[in-house]
Amino acid sequence: MDEKDWATFKEKLNRKTGIDLQLYKEPQMKRRIGNLVNRSEFKSFTAYFDHVVKNKDEFAEFIEYLTINVSEFFRNPDKFSKIEKEIIPYLLKRSPKLNIWSAGCSIGAEPYSLSIIMKELTPNVRHRILASDLDIDILAKARKGVYTDAEIKSMQADRRVKYFTKNPDGTFAVKPEIKSVVEFKRHNLLKDKFETGFDLILCRNVVIYFTEEAKEQLYANFFKSLKPGGVLFVGATEAILNFRKLGYTSFQPFFYQKPEDYKGE
Numbered sequence: 001m002d003e004k005d006w007a008t009f010k011e012k013l014n015r016k017t018g019i020d021l022q023l024y025k026e027p028q029m030k031r032r033i034g035n036l037v038n039r040s041e042f043k044s045f046t047a048y049f050d051h052v053v054k055n056k057d058e059f060a061e062f063i064e065y066l067t068i069n070v071s072e073f074f075r076n077p078d079k080f081s082k083i084e085k086e087i088i089p090y091l092l093k094r095s096p097k098l099n100i101w102s103a104g105c106s107i108g109a110e111p112y113s114l115s116i117i118m119k120e121l122t123p124n125v126r127h128r129i130l131a132s133d134l135d136i137d138i139l140a141k142a143r144k145g146v147y148t149d150a151e152i153k154s155m156q157a158d159r160r161v162k163y164f165t166k167n168p169d170g171t172f173a174v175k176p177e178i179k180s181v182v183e184f185k186r187h188n189l190l191k192d193k194f195e196t197g198f199d200l201i202l203c204r205n206v207v208i209y210f211t212e213e214a215k216e217q218l219y220a221n222f223f224k225s226l227k228p229g230g231v232l233f234v235g236a237t238e239a240i241l242n243f244r245k246l247g248y249t250s251f252q253p254f255f256y257q258k259p260e261d262y263k264g265e
């Protein structure tokens, strides 16, 4: 597993999936993928790749391992309560219909949690919730909206009863009124074009392996995607240190705002 092998692997991966490992923290990614290769019968990154790419299920597992899509409903409940009690009421005063983006939505727990909150705060308004991820398989699961008991354990019992239907096999399906508000799409945050006009963007627990440069570019792109006054919400360990340089003001810890009087693009 030499440098040339690693370089060829990166190129093949990028060509097949659009995932550019140059934009990720290289030593960590190399170690992570190296562990996987060492556990397999293959002796090089490329031999491993050439094998998994031929098998749909194995390839899906590999992408899942690479992108790490652990999530849960109302993740970091104290922050979600801030969203519900402070951020969204503030945004609703500025605009009655919100345009929200859950970027790196994984299994859909984050956008569906938002959909529940919006239903409770404004039962008669149809907001837009865009949910995107890089991983097609995880998006298929998110679109389905069916979860095991363990996957929805973090949700309060009354919400579970109100917004989910229990299937005969013991799984729980998100009710159509919550599901239909969420629009899923595949989107690579390090490569694809960004939509604009968002009141709120959530990007939590996604950037862990991104390089500092890739993160800075991402937060600059989010800034352009927000409406003036719009808010970006990041993960509990992902405070943006240079938020001022990027144009944001700090609304509250982990919430960054595009100034209300912003007049640029």
Ligand SMILES: C[S@@+](CC[C@H](N)C(=O)[O-])C[C@H]1O[C@@H](n2cnc3c(N)ncnc32)[C@H](O)[C@@H]1O
Residues within 6 Å of the ligand: 067, 068, 069, 070, 071, 072, 075, 103, 104, 105, 106, 107, 110, 132, 133, 134, 135, 138, 187, 188, 189, 190, 203, 204, 205, 206
């Ligand atoms: C740990 S999950 C976070 C899910 C949710 N935001 C949360 O906080 O619970 C990270 C997600 O980011 C996605 N991801 C990683 N790199 C990405 C990229 N370049 N573009 C879009 N999504 C990406 C992964 O596929 C994964 O589903």
